[in-house]
Every structure is written in C-alpha cells, then in structure tokens.
Amino acid sequence: MSEQSTSHRSAPSEQLELPEVLHCLVREHQHFSALLDQIEKKTEQVSPMTLSDYYLLRDIVGYMHDYPIQVHHPTETLVFERLQQRRPKLSKTIRAMFADHEEVAAETEHLLFLLEQIIQKAGREECRAVRTACNDFARHQRQHMQIENLQLFPVALKALSDEDWESLVVEYRAADDPLFGPLVARRHRVLFEYLLGATEQVVAKTENAGWLSLERFSLAFGTLQQGRDAYFELVRVLVEQLGEETSAAAQQVLKPPGVLALMTLPARFATGISKSMLRGSGDLLKISTSTARMFLGDVLSISRRKG
Numbered sequence: 001m002s003e004q005s006t007s008h009r010s011a012p013s014e015q016l017e018l019p020e021v022l023h024c025l026v027r028e029h030q031h032f033s034a035l036l037d038q039i040e041k042k043t044e045q046v047s048p049m050t051l052s053d054y055y056l057l058r059d060i061v062g063y064m065h066d067y068p069i070q071v072h073h074p075t076e077t078l079v080f081e082r083l084q085q086r087r088p089k090l091s092k093t094i095r096a097m098f099a100d101h102e103e104v105a106a107e108t109e110h111l112l113f114l115l116e117q118i119i120q121k122a123g124r125e126e127c128r129a130v131r132t133a134c135n136d137f138a139r140h141q142r143q144h145m146q147i148e149n150l151q152l153f154p155v156a157l158k159a160l161s162d163e164d165w166e167s168l169v170v171e172y173r174a175a176d177d178p179l180f181g182p183l184v185a186r187r188h189r190v191l192f193e194y195l196l197g198a199t200e201q202v203v204a205k206t207e208n209a210g211w212l213s214l215e216r217f218s219l220a221f222g223t224l225q226q227g228r229d230a231y232f233e234l235v236r237v238l239v240e241q242l243g244e245e246t247s248a249a250a251q252q253v254l255k256p257p258g259v260l261a262l263m264t265l266p267a268r269f270a271t272g273i274s275k276s277m278l279r280g281s282g283d284l285l286k287i288s289t290s291t292a293r294m295f296l297g298d299v300l301s302i303s304r305r306k307g
Helices: 003-009 020-043 051-086 088-120 124-159 162-171 186-198 200-206 220-254 259-306
Strands: none
Touching: 020 051, 020 124, 020 162, 051 088, 051 124, 051 162, 051 186, 088 124
C-alpha cells in the first residue's frame, strides 16, 4: 500500500489520539450520520416530496450502499476479527455485528429499489412506502453505528496493541472516499453540490478537509468542470420532471376523472410547472454561485501561495 493511498482515507495521527484505522472508521461514521440527517430532513418535511427529492435520496442511499460494502465494512471486519482474538467474550456481539452488516446491505438494496421505482412512477402508496423505508433505514443505521461507537470501538482501543493497529494499517483497504475524499466522483457531484449549498453544518460535521487541503489548490479548473456537470444534470432532471407533469396532464385530458377536475386542470398544471421551474431555478442558481465561490477561492489561494 502506498503512502499516498493511505493518506487519502486517514487524517494525520496528531489531529486525533486514535489509531489510524479507528480514526478513519469514526470519521466515516460522522459522514454517514450527516447523510442520515439529510434523509430524515427530506422524509420529515411537510410538503410532498418532488422528483428531485427522490433523486437526491437515491444518490445518498446509493453512496451508503456502495462505499460501506466495498470499504467501510471490510475495514470493520478486520478490526472486529482481531478484537475477537483478544476478547473472546465479545464473540457473540461481534458475530451479531457481522450479521447486521449483511442485513443493512440487504435493507439498503431494497430501499434503492423502492427509490428507483418511485422515480419511474410515483403514487400515493409508493410515496408513503418510501418515507417509511427511509425512516427505518436511518433508524437502523444509527442503532448499528451506536453499538460500534459505544461498545466495540472503545474496547478495541484498549484491547488491541500498537502492533495490532500497525498490522491492520497494512491490511485494511485504503480507498478514496468518492464523496468526502479529496476528489469527488462524477456520480456524486450533484449530491456534493447539494451538501455544500444546503447547509454549512454538514460540511463542518463531516470534517471534509479535502476541499480545504493543498490538493484543492490544483483543482481550480476541475471545480468549474464539476459545476458544469452538476448544472447540466439538474437541467436534465428538471426537463424530465416537466415532461412527466405534462404527460400526466395530457392523460387527465384524455381520461378526465370528472368535470370539475377537467375545468381546474389548466390552473393546476400551470401551478405545478411554475413551482418546478422556481425550484429548478433556485437549485441552478445555488450551483452557479457555489461553483463561482469555490473557483474564486481556488484562484485566490493559488495567487497568495505564489505571492
């Protein structure tokens, strides 16, 4: 494992008095918790969720499916297996954690399926099912992380020797985080822009130092490209949403549910289109503003360094 790959997934040891691998796991739990906050924020909102909300939830859940399965859970497995050797009395709890990893993965896949279905065709029952599934998902994830944070990680910190932690550094899979790492993956750029613009609390909570590190200074033009891609992705989503609303209105004209519904259809259609355009315009403005702000910050930082 190269020194570079390790540094991408771990913070310097002097920042926090934890072994490198454990520090990494705790920080990733902070990332996951911040994303769960966003899921709960969407499902608890009073107004009905829109197509863009479902796209956002799908992106969040997709990240929480891929990265834990590929990186986070395998790292925990290495730590817990070593802990099981040092503290055999914890074998039952550790086996339960391994089983819960599989259950969480299956639950996440099911939620992704529901979100894909509702993006294709949203109905009242489907909306209710997605809200319930999202809340159950968030609750289960928090319970799972709480057991690890309060029961297993503290014991591992005491039970494992320096030699244990050093060997785990060699074994664990150091992979760049595609959302909170130094480089945001293309598929997560819209989600990153949302997190950046929606709340400063998320950025602070996740300690996303990658965008404040030296690597960021070399990404000024990459920032512009990310903003452009996020902009066009939102345009695509908006056009798709408007197309669905137009199609739904046309179907009601062909098969009206009643005279009153048919008479009020133009007004309801115009109102829906206006709301979608306003929301879309606001999101596009946020992306344009945040992209310009990041780019200017990059350029100014580079200029100060050269000066």
